[in-house]
Amino acid sequence: MTKKTRSEMEDEFSKAMIRFEKDYFGRGSVEARTYILHDMILVRLRGILTPAEQTLAESREGMLMVKDTRRQLFETARPHLVEMVRQITGARMISLHSDMSTSSGERIVVLIVDTNLSNPG
Structure with missing residues (x-):
């Protein structure tokens, strides 16, 4: 199996x-950007x-x-996020941190994993 590049995993x-979000909350965000920094997504x-x-x-x-309400819903989705991280990166999720702004309509999610993903392969 070919290892994915950091930009492929981010995309x-x-x-x-x-x-x-679309499947779980019934509505997806307008835009998502992902950045991988060492052991953080x-x-x-x-x-x-x-x-x-x-x-x-x-x-x-x-x-x-x-x-x-959004916080509680997001926390119940943790098992789905654990599996998503595993499938895309091959890493195990250690912790999940999230906050949202109702004024900007944005959510920031930080996932900590057990592997340095910045230099896959």
Whole structure:
């Protein structure tokens, strides 16, 4: 089996994250960019909020509700992300960190793996 380059893994991971969001949340982000730095996979997702969530997030209470609901949903998806990391990179995911901004409609995801992916092969 041929080892993937870092840029191939980044591209594949971006596409997989959009597909995952669409399948799991019912709506995918508008754009995904993935950066691999040593043992970290950093994903920036843009356009993640539905129009209803954008409207709800206009108030502080609504913003907190959207963030909390999205956080809980994302945490339940952890097994799917573990498998995605394994399939694309061959690495084992050690930890997952995520935050989102309701004002920009972006989510940042940081996945820590057990291997240095910057220099595959």
